[in-house]
Amino acid sequence: MGETAPVTERAQTHAPAWRGGFGRLWAAAAVSKFGDSLRIAAMPLLAVSLTDDPLLIASVTACGYLPWLLFGLVGGAVADRVDQRRAMWIADVVRGVLMAGFAVAVWLDAHSIALLIAVAFVLTVLQTVFDNAATALLPSLVPAAALGSANARLMTTQQIVGSFLSTPAVPVLLAAGAAVPYAVDAATYAAAAVLVASLRTPRTPGPPRAPGPAGSTLRGQIAEGLRHLWQDRALRGLCIASTICNIGMGALIATLVVHVTDWLDAGTAGYAAVLTAFGAGSVVGGLTARRLADRIGRIRSVFLAGLVQTGALLAMGSVRALWATVAAMAVFAVMGMVWNVNQTTLTQQRSPAGMLGRVSAAIRTLTVAGVPLGALLGGAVAGALGPNAPALLAAALFVPAVAALSGLIN
Incomplete structure (x- = not known):
């Protein structure tokens, strides 16, 4: 079959209305991110208290990626088959019950490393349904021209909550008891x-979802989503570029602490400074993404983001100074948010009615697969060539990805 719609850009965007569905979805995203960040920060500390086996400790984090590879495509198909709001609140109810039970287990000192791994795995399985349903639901809550702004506000708020509200609260909550962060997460x-x-049904939900053909199976519907992704030139190019870049991201993330504490000899304070710069840069990127897209278009915004990120990675891997890494990480985060906001918006704009869950799930599954592969490569490269080598490896991987994006620009 031939290519789908050509790579065209929408008109300028405008801000979504806070009243009604989007405001409630935004509030739900902010509240949920607060709890998730508490758990994500507290769980590795709990794992370290239970075992000193690096593989077991890493397994807790790995389970945050594995379900996306195993069930991400299924989650997208489910999101297209069912009422998306119902899928989201049911997933959250189940996750809340699970976390409440886990909090009780920690309180009773009845937890184990196996329980941590199992809980992390199940939570992410449920997240595949929730995230895909949320992506598919948003276009029915805001006008098409407001999608870019809505995505930017959601992602920016989550970054602010996670980096500047939730994570600093972890030591305070842990001082009150090891189970407290998980109880708060459940709440x-x-x-x-x-x-x-409580989301209200929009009066104009957009094009109705077309019913699947008689006898259609979950596998067939997943294949349909993958076919659309491959046939759409823009989405295919973005997905391939993101997957390649995520291999580099995995290498960088897995070795960043070694890069800062070993190569830069900046200690934990330096590591905290780099993470803070990343959080602050992400917020600025969220505030910048819509304006940049209005000026140069979404495809060009993603291309520019990748180009600047390549330069930031080169600086990070070649300038042996904490200030350079802090500045490079801030710039990298700004452009990372620009990339994410515009890619998500393009996915929502270019996916047919009733297929958004599957298309977005396909993109997530393929791009997430690059992270663990990159982590393994990063560890091997750091051991063989030095702690700064993963940043240079990431820059080298960004080059062909950015070159591929250049072909999408009209």
Whole structure:
């Protein structure tokens, strides 16, 4: 079959209305992110208290990626088959019950490393349904011209909550008890479920979802989503570029602490400074993404983001100074948010009605697969060539990805 619609850009965007569905979805995303960030920060500390086996400790984090590879495509197909709001609040209710039970287990000192791995795995399985449903739901809550702004506000808020509100609260909550962060996480899931369940049906939900053909199977519907992704030139190019870049990202993330504490000899304070710069840069990127897209278009925004990120990685891997890494990480984060916001918006704009869950799931599954592969490569390269080598490896991987994006520009 031939290519789908040509790579064209939408007109300038405008801000979504806070009243109604989007405001509640935004609040649910912020509340849920607060709890998720608490758990993500606290769980590795709990794992370290249970075992000193690096493989077991790493397994807790790995389970945050594995379900996307195993069930991401299924989650997208489910999101297209069912009422998306119902799928979201049910997933949050189940996650809330699971986290409440886990909090009780920690409180009773009945937890184990096996339980941590199992909980991390199940939570991410449920997340594949929730995230795909949320991506598919948003276009029915805001006008098409407001999608870019809506995505930017959602992602920016989540970054602010995670980096500057939730993570600093972890030591305070842990001082009150090892189970407290998980109990709070359970409560945020319950609050988010109530907010999502209360979403009002929009008067103009957009094009109705076309019913699947008689006898269609889940496997067939997943294949249909993959076919659309491959046939759409823009989405295919973005997916390939993101997958390649995520291999580099995996290498960088897995070795960043070694890069800062060993190669730069900056200690934990330096590592904290680099992470703070990343959080601040992501917020600035969220505020910048819509304006940049209005000026030069979404495809060009992603291309520019990749180009600047390549330069930031080169600086990070070649200038042996903490200030350079902090500045490079801030710039890298700004452009990373520009990339993410515009890629998500393009996916929503270019996916047919009733297929958005599957298309977005296909993109997520393929791009997430690059992260663990990159982590393994990063560890091997750092051991063989030095702690700064993964940043240079990431820059080298960004080059062909950015070159591929240049072919999408009209």
